[in-house]
Amino acid sequence: MADGRPSPARSRDGLGHTGPKSWRASLAVYRDRRFLSIFFLGISAGLPLALVFGTLSIWMAKQGVDKTTVGLFSAVTLPYALKFLWAPVIDRSPFPLLTRFLGQRRGWTVAAQLALMASIPAMALTGPAANPLLMAAFALFVSFCSASQDIVIDAYRVELLEEEKIGPGASTYIFGYRVGMLISGAGALNMVGGLGWSTVYLIMAALVLIGFVTILLSREPQYETDAESAARERRVAEYLARRPELTGRRAAILAWLYGAVVSPFVEYMTRPLWLVILLFIIFYKLGDAMAGVMTGYFMVELGFSEAEIGNVGKAIGFAATMLGVVIGGWLMAQLGLLWALWICGGVQMLSNLMFAIQAMVGHDIGMLAAAVGVENLAGGMGTAAFVAYLSGLCNLTYTATQFALFSAVASLGRTLLAAPAGRLAEMVDWMPFFLVTTIAALPGLGLLLWLSLAHRRAAPMPEPD
Structure with missing residues (x-):
């Protein structure tokens, strides 16, 4: 199927029109070569994040930068949270020359990637100890370019695929994004010993070429505006x-x-149940977010060592998350987005009970591996379904702006509502705490029930034979 094929009309509630398919039909979705492009673009999008956050903080610590400065450097990631502010520019304004020759989405993607391939080497050649202020300026610019790349690639993948492929496309993108984060996180740290920090950052800058070549070989999406x-x-x-x-x-x-x-x-607020949809965006992953805030503290209080937490969290946690993303994509291809949201939301809620069991068992590394594995598996499934839902909500006339807004609402809502989790953990023991986080997932599922019933009422009746 050609990359530029126009997308048909989509449902306004984001839940899609597609129903269950055979397992062969669901797997056949992934034969579309556009999924390979989305995977490689996901790698390109995921690469810069660790370079301005986790990997950078370790580089600064190794260089002897004081803790206050390291803490202040976390502010350079602010563009990721504020990207909705300039998403309308990327949505509507042409990038000089590049938009003319490549199109709106591809032009902006290439511009962001060229800027990344220039600014990441600038970080490599500066060094956090020699000139922390200049390094902060370069890191902030990398964050801005990376967030801009996220905006335009999100819009590109949503506009590129038909409605029934948005779910599998979202899971493919998340999988690629996580691979990119792994490369610039654990991969970069493993290379530092033999190559040095500056060389590793230069290699990371060169790897942005993965997305650069991919977007040049892809077509500009064609779709009908509202x-x-x-x-x-x-x-x-x-x-x-x-x-x-x-x-x-x-x-x-x-x-x-x-x-x-x-x-x-205005377009969003003309939709039926727009407020219910907004609340669902905020509450769907609340229980997962509340548990995640205190999971590390919980492990430390049970007496697990840093090595035990790191080995289980990084190895088992990462593998389980990736498996969850794959399962979430398969569920959406097999059953449709609505059923996938129900299944992933239910598994996500019940996974918190694993930590309640861990609280009863105490210090047991096998139980910890099981709890972390199940929680990350459920988190990966839920994230895949949720990102697909946000993607399906977008009106193709305002794809970049609306997706950036929806994701910002989801992130801000979860952050604010999950913030009191620490106070709750001080008031009750760990087992009741994780039972409460399980219950905290129920409002999101209740809102999903509301949306499901409305979706069923709005669905067209089958024509009689």
Whole structure:
């Protein structure tokens, strides 16, 4: 199937129109060569994150940078949280020259990748101890370029695939993203001993070529924009142009701001149950987030050593997460997104009980491996289904802006609501704490039930034979 094939109309609730398929049909989805492109783009997107966070903090510690400075450097990752602010520019504004020759999505992707291949070597040649202020400036720019790459690749993969392939596409992208993080995290740290920090960072910059070559060999997605949204923007532009107090340029700027910034909100708020959908985005992974906040502290309090926690968390945890992402993608291909959200949400909720059992058992490395494995497996499944849901929610007229907004709401909501988990852990023992985190997943599933019933009522009735 050609990369540029137009996508058909999509459901406005993000749950899709597709139902269960045979296992052969679900596996056949992955034969589409576009999934290979999405995987490699995922690697490119995941590479820079550790370079400005975990790997960078270890480099700074090895160079003898003081702890206060290392802590302050965490602020350079702020662009990842704020990327929704400039997503409308990437959605609507052409990048000089590149958009003309490559298209809107590919042009912006290439621009972000070229900037990364220039700024990561700048970090490599600066060094955190020699000039921490300059290193912070370069790291901040890498974060900005990486967040921009995330914005445009998210939009690209959503627009590239038909609705029934969004779920498997999301899991493929997450799998690639995690591989990219592994390369720039554990992979980079394993290379440092023989090559040195600067060389390793230069190698990481060169690996961005994976995504660069991939996007050049791919096609610009072709899709039909929403006629209702286009008509609304046109009416506003005509109204502004008629206003006598506005010059032509000022009216054009206001019309652009309406189309790029205001209209994505207006379009979303015209959907049935938009508030319920918003609450579901916030609550679906709440129980998982609450447990995750205190899991490390819980392990330390049970007496597990740093080596035990690291070995179980990094080896078993990573493998289980990746397996969960694969299972989540397969469930979406086999059963459709709605059933996948139910199954992944249920497994995600019940996985917290493994830590409740760990609290009863105490210091037992086998039980820890089982608990971490199940929790990460469920987390990978839930993340795959949830990212696919956010992808399906996007109106293709505002893909980059809406996906950035939805993911920001999800992240901010979980962070704020999970923040009191520490206080709860001080008030009760560990077993009741993890029982409460299990119960905290119920509001999200209750909202999913609401959306499921509304989706079923809105589904078209089958035509009689």
